[in-house]
Amino acid sequence: MCMLSTKATCNSHGQDSSYFLGWQEYEKNPFHEVSNTNGIIQMGLAENQLCFDILKSWLAKNPDAAGFQRNGESIFGELALFQDYHGIPEFKKALAEFMSEIRGNKVSFDPSHLVLTAGATSANETLMFCLAEPGEAFLLPTPYYPGFDRDLKWRTGVEIVPIHCTSSNGFQVTETAVTEAYQEAQKRNLRVKGVLVTNPSNPLGTTMTRNELNMLVNFVEDKGIHLVSDEIYSGTAFSTPSFVSVMEILKERECVDDNGCSELWNRVHVVYSLSKDLGLPGFRVGAIYSNDDRVVSAATKMSSFGLISSQTQYLLAAMLSDKKLTKNYISENHKRLRQRQKKLVSGLQKAGISCLKGNAGLFCWVDMRHLLRSNTFEAEMELWKKIVYEVRLNISPGSSCHCTEPGWFRVCFANMSEDTLDLALQRLKAFITEYYNIPEVNGHHQTIRLNHSRRRSLTKWVFRLSFDDRSPIPGR
Amino acid sequence: MASNSLLSKIATNDGHGENLAYFDGWKAYDRNPFHPTQNPEGVIQMGLAENQLSFDVIQEWIMKNPKASICTPEGLAEFKNVANFQDYHGFPDFRKAIANFMSKARGGRVKFDPDRVVMAGGATGANETVMFCLANPGDAFLVPSPYYPAFYRDLGWRTGVKIVPVDCDSSNNFQVTRAALEAAYEKARNNNINIKGLIITNPSNPLGTTLDRATLTSLVKFINDKNIHLVCDEIYAGTVFSSPKFTCVTEVMKEVKNCNRDLIHIVYSLSKDMGVPGLRVGIVYSYNDTVVKCARKMSSFGLVSSQTQHMLAAMLLDDEFVTNFLETSSKRLARRHWIFTTGLEKVGINCLKGNAGLFCWMDLRKLLKDKTFEAEMVLWRMIINDVKLNVSPGSSFRCVEPGWFRVCFANMDEHTVEVALKRIRAFVGVEFEGNKKRNNAEVFVNSPRKNRWGKDGLRLSFGSATRRYEEVMSPRMMSPHSPMPHSPLLRAS
Numbered sequence: 007m008c009m010l011s012t013k014a015t016c017n018s019h020g021q022d023s024s025y026f027l028g029w030q031e032y033e034k035n036p037f038h039e040v041s042n043t044n045g046i047i048q049m050g051l052a053e054n055q056l057c058f059d060i061l062k063s064w065l066a067k068n069p070d071a072a073g074f075q076r077n078g079e080s081i082f083g084e085l086a087l088f089q090d091y092h093g094i095p096e097f098k099k100a101l102a103e104f105m106s107e108i109r110g111n112k113v114s115f116d117p118s119h120l121v122l123t124a125g126a127t128s129a130n131e132t133l134m135f136c137l138a139e140p141g142e143a144f145l146l147p148t149p150y151y152p153g154f155d156r157d158l159k160w161r162t163g164v165e166i167v168p169i170h171c172t173s174s175n176g177f178q179v180t181e182t183a184v185t186e187a188y189q190e191a192q193k194r195n196l197r198v199k200g201v202l203v204t205n206p207s208n209p210l211g212t213t214m215t216r217n218e219l220n221m222l223v224n225f226v227e228d229k230g231i232h233l234v235s236d237e238i239y240s241g242t243a244f245s246t247p248s249f250v251s252v253m254e255i256l257k258e259r260e261c262v263d264d265n266g267c268s269e270l271w272n273r274v275h276v277v278y279s280l281s282k283d284l285g286l287p288g289f290r291v292g293a294i295y296s297n298d299d300r301v302v303s304a305a306t307k308m309s310s311f312g313l314i315s316s317q318t319q320y321l322l323a324a325m326l327s328d329k330k331l332t333k334n335y336i337s338e339n340h341k342r343l344r345q346r347q348k349k350l351v352s353g354l355q356k357a358g359i360s361c362l363k364g365n366a367g368l369f370c371w372v373d374m375r376h377l378l379r380s381n382t383f384e385a386e387m388e389l390w391k392k393i394v395y396e397v398r399l400n401i402s403p404g405s406s407c408h409c410t411e412p413g414w415f416r417v418c419f420a421n422m423s424e425d426t427l428d429l430a431l432q433r434l435k436a437f438i439t440e441y442y443n444i445p446e447v448n449g450h451h452q453t454i455r456l457n458h459s460r461r462r463s464l465t466k467w468v469f470r471l472s473f474d475d476r477s478p479i480p481g482r
Numbered sequence: 483m484a485s486n487s488l489l490s491k492i493a494t495n496d497g498h499g500e501n502l503a504y505f506d507g508w509k510a511y512d513r514n515p516f517h518p519t520q521n522p523e524g525v526i527q528m529g530l531a532e533n534q535l536s537f538d539v540i541q542e543w544i545m546k547n548p549k550a551s552i553c554t555p556e557g558l559a560e561f562k563n564v565a566n567f568q569d570y571h572g573f574p575d576f577r578k579a580i581a582n583f584m585s586k587a588r589g590g591r592v593k594f595d596p597d598r599v600v601m602a603g604g605a606t607g608a609n610e611t612v613m614f615c616l617a618n619p620g621d622a623f624l625v626p627s628p629y630y631p632a633f634y635r636d637l638g639w640r641t642g643v644k645i646v647p648v649d650c651d652s653s654n655n656f657q658v659t660r661a662a663l664e665a666a667y668e669k670a671r672n673n674n675i676n677i678k679g680l681i682i683t684n685p686s687n688p689l690g691t692t693l694d695r696a697t698l699t700s701l702v703k704f705i706n707d708k709n710i711h712l713v714c715d716e717i718y719a720g721t722v723f724s725s726p727k728f729t730c731v732t733e734v735m736k737e738v739k740n741c742n743r744d745l746i747h748i749v750y751s752l753s754k755d756m757g758v759p760g761l762r763v764g765i766v767y768s769y770n771d772t773v774v775k776c777a778r779k780m781s782s783f784g785l786v787s788s789q790t791q792h793m794l795a796a797m798l799l800d801d802e803f804v805t806n807f808l809e810t811s812s813k814r815l816a817r818r819h820w821i822f823t824t825g826l827e828k829v830g831i832n833c834l835k836g837n838a839g840l841f842c843w844m845d846l847r848k849l850l851k852d853k854t855f856e857a858e859m860v861l862w863r864m865i866i867n868d869v870k871l872n873v874s875p876g877s878s879f880r881c882v883e884p885g886w887f888r889v890c891f892a893n894m895d896e897h898t899v900e901v902a903l904k905r906i907r908a909f910v911g912v913e914f915e916g917n918k919k920r921n922n923a924e925v926f927v928n929s930p931r932k933n934r935w936g937k938d939g940l941r942l943s944f945g946s947a948t949r950r951y952e953e954v955m956s957p958r959m960m961s962p963h964s965p966m967p968h969s970p971l972l973r974a975s
Contacts, residue, residue, distance in 0.1 A: 315761050
């Protein structure tokens with residue numbers, strides 16, 4: 007008799023994918039600016055480390071928020087006891103206003119429709135539990151965040167059917183692709199309950215266009231299904247075109263109350279988190295926003311399984327209520343992300359590598375197709391291993407994001423110092439120069455031959471596929 | 483019209499358990515919460531198992547240890563590292579601290595391995611996670627009754643796991659017996675229900691008692707014989723305030739010959755022992771390596787905030803603090819328990835002899851009109867609406883004997899305990915002066931409602947209190963575990 011559940015013994019947590027294996031290699035030999043300058047530089051982690059100084063300086067000036075005090079008096083007891091799954095009202099209000107501010111105040115969020123969860127990880131899973139039965143499906147544009155395989159499918163039993171996007175149009179979602187995905191689901195006898203998009207996109211680093219959003223809204227309206235928009239990167243949209251939230255699209259359609267499309271209004275849900283915009287993944291702050299009272303009600307009850315620590319809610323309520331801070335933070339964050347991305351893009355260009363033109367996120371979607379030995383995922387893996395072991399950069403191969411085209415890689419730029427980024431770019435350039443653009447020696451370009459002679463050392467890159475349980479540190 | 487079928491069954495069924503009568507008491511409390519000065523005639527909350535007796539000890543430590551907070555000048559340097567840290571292994575020091583605290587709460591009789599400490603979103607999250615690891619939808623777990631009402635939600639709502647109760651009664655002080663387990667197990671099997679394990683709460687909620695070693699040993703032997711899992715929810719382990727000492731399942735596991743450790747799992751939390759439910763610290767501790775790995779991956783859905791981990795790591799690695807806290811808490815709980823139970827005894831109300839937990843299991847069987855749950859409900863509504871105490875009726879814990887009530891005593895100050903006892907005394911109105919053949923409570927219960935207050939002997943100091951308390955909080959129903967309508971955290975913004 008099997009002693010454990012199927013969930014405990016299957017692989018749908020997705021942690022055996024190459025994405026996470028890169029982590030393991032990094033952890034064996036992590037780069038350090040002082041003590042291990044030859045180590046592997048982590049570029050597979052979508053963290054935002056650029057603006058901690060702003061938060062720290064605010065904290066230094068606001069001691070009350072920190073030490074469980076309100077007006078100098080201790081409220082530890084109240085915080086320690088507070089486990090109301092509706093959350094601390096001040097926090098929800100501040101969070102709703104922050105979400106609105108990120109969207110240029112073009113839409114507003116009602117705190118009573120906000121459900122607090124332990125990170126977007128929990129928010130996404132909870133929404134699946136609320137919207138779909140085991141065996142039903144959600145359509146997701148590829149490439150997508152590898153963690154979705156765990157968050158959306160593992161314990162819920164929900165299936166993901168990919169909407170294939172390609173470089174032919176900058177990986178934008180087309181009506182044809184969505185329709186094909188829907189039909190594919192039907193062929194597999196899967197009832198489609200909705201579409202889930204990440205906007206701004208991970209791993210593309212782009213915001214969705216108005217056309218795409220309208221097309222998707224039309225599609226879910228027509229099919230009578232849900233649309234979940236994971237807007238976890240909404241505060242990282244650092245250059246034009248500006249970020250358009252699905253809520254804005256709905257507002258433009260005047261989908262409120264009794265107007266004809268109020269049904270649709272109830273089927274669009276937003277997921278948010280402070281992990282990327284504020285760089286606080288450790289605090290586990292996620293949220294579901296839904297216009298459907300029943301979803302809010304059910305999700306709120308489910309949030310019991312992953313509430314946000316009251317001391318964290320309290321701290322963030324104080325921070326986010328300070329409008330001076332939020333305004334300054336949002337604009338500084340954009341500025342620094344923009345500069346950082348520019349540095350990465352131009353550094354890659356110098357190495358003859360281009361990226362998808364991005365305007366958001368903490369990463370670039372890098373085109374290394376021209377470096378592949380062949381247009382296959384095997385070749386992609388080979389290249390990836392070279393980059394991890396020889397160049398010593400941990401980047402994420404497109405296949406781990408379910409990309410249908412080999413040769414694309416996600417490279418993060420906001421989780422390291424500028425010097426480290428410079429070093430990473432130098433290494434990459436050196437690698438490219440050596441392998442693909444060898445200077446003339448004795449009048450001959452030596453290219454392919456060098457690859458063959460290197461092959462012997464490739465064998466040491468064979469992975470031990472250990473199902474070691476390293477934390478993947480999702481690094482969305 | 484949006485059909486319900488667009489939402490999942492889970493989202494629209496009653497699996498969350500919040501429509502149970504259990505929550506009616508909450509609603510009454512919500513509408514009219516007691517406050518010593520602002521609303522002295524409001525409903526006193528005695529349905530909430532919280533430990534509010536020892537905050538001062540924790541507060542004092544926090545004041546003296548500013549470095550434990552990432553927001554103080556002393557601790558700010560760690561802000562970035564902490565805020566950035568989302569590794570589901572948790573901070574090593576945090577795990578070490580938890581293992582240390584768990585050990586001390588068990589008198590040092592057991593040592594815990596930090597590498598087996600796995601985080602969860604409170605014990606709520608921990609129990610659900612363990613079910614996801616051990617059972618498939620449709621499988622079942624044996625649960626001795628009376629049991630914590632929210633198990634219905636925590637064990638089964640999203641997991642699809644069924645609860646098979648193992649009924650216990652007062653004939654042997656509600657102890658679970660091997661015979662009862664065997665009977666429940668066989669019955670389930672005959673009905674084609676696949677039993678994957680047994681889950682016990684030790685110390686028990688709602689009984690307020692610890693399992694004796696012999697009983698615990700028989701449970702461990704039982705699950706080994708049947709090759710099923712044993713989940714021990716030891717959330718109240720640190721609230722044991724008098725003998726017998728607490729026996730942790732680990733102690734027994736080591737003694738039982740050929741015990742299969744892969745079947746033994748502990749659920750823990752700081753919510754009761756330390757009185758910090760708001761911090762959401764749940765722990766899964768399993769002796770099964772695969773379960774540890776799986777639960778750890780699942781902990782992504784309910785990690786402990788790194789800010790909280792950081793603070794608690796420092797606090798719970800401070801041995802002096804831990805020893806002092808556990809001793810102080812235990813003393814105060816013992817005293818509170820004594821005040822309450824002796825107060826009840828003076829009016830002829832007995833409780834099950836308890837040595838742990840934050841509540842008493844009160845025996846009001848003799849106040850029932852008849853031995854039915856309907857009579858229990860009648861009595862309960864009277865206690866809520868007229869005596870104005872929110873207590874929890876035994877039926878909400880699936881107790882099979884009518885007339886038992888769980889009454890919490892650690893979530894209020896001493897003055898409020900006195901008020902509660904006064905009200906109970908007035909309600910029962912027993913005067914041990916010899917001449918009365920019937921106590922006034924019987925008169926109370928059996929008389930038609932409008933004549934009730936006219937009888938001799940009943941001093942009635944509370945009328946039908948109708949003064950509406952102007953609440954500063956928003957009028958929506960708080961969650962079942964929310965305690966504090968007066969909390970400044972709920973001040974309308």
